Amino acid sequence: MDLSRCTSPPAASSGGGNRVVARTMICRTCGGALRSRVTDLPFKVADTSIVILKGLPVLQCSQCQETELDHPLMVEVERILASFDQTTELEIIRYAA
Numbered sequence: 001m002d003l004s005r006c007t008s009p010p011a012a013s014s015g016g017g018n019r020v021v022a023r024t025m026i027c028r029t030c031g032g033a034l035r036s037r038v039t040d041l042p043f044k045v046a047d048t049s050i051v052i053l054k055g056l057p058v059l060q061c062s063q064c065q066e067t068e069l070d071h072p073l074m075v076e077v078e079r080i081l082a083s084f085d086q087t088t089e090l091e092i093i094r095y096a097a
Ligand SMILES: [Zn+2]
Pocket: 027, 028, 029, 030, 031, 032, 061, 062, 063, 064, 065, 066
């Protein structure tokens, strides 16, 4: 008995391949160009407690110096801050490895 197996390759997934979406990084405040840089940022987590995160890879506007966080970084920062003991007045955490 001939069990001829169908070995045709799986249909190529629809679409034209993986296209990386080039996102233009523009300042939400003034429309200036954002440049990536590493800096330290303070975050107020409670009335009397502040966390300073060192070595955060942020985006900074070349015109108004406003800093913005990438969404994945924002999520990460929120997770760090959520686990922070809010009875501590000041904590300095090194973000970057
Ligand atoms: Zn700006």
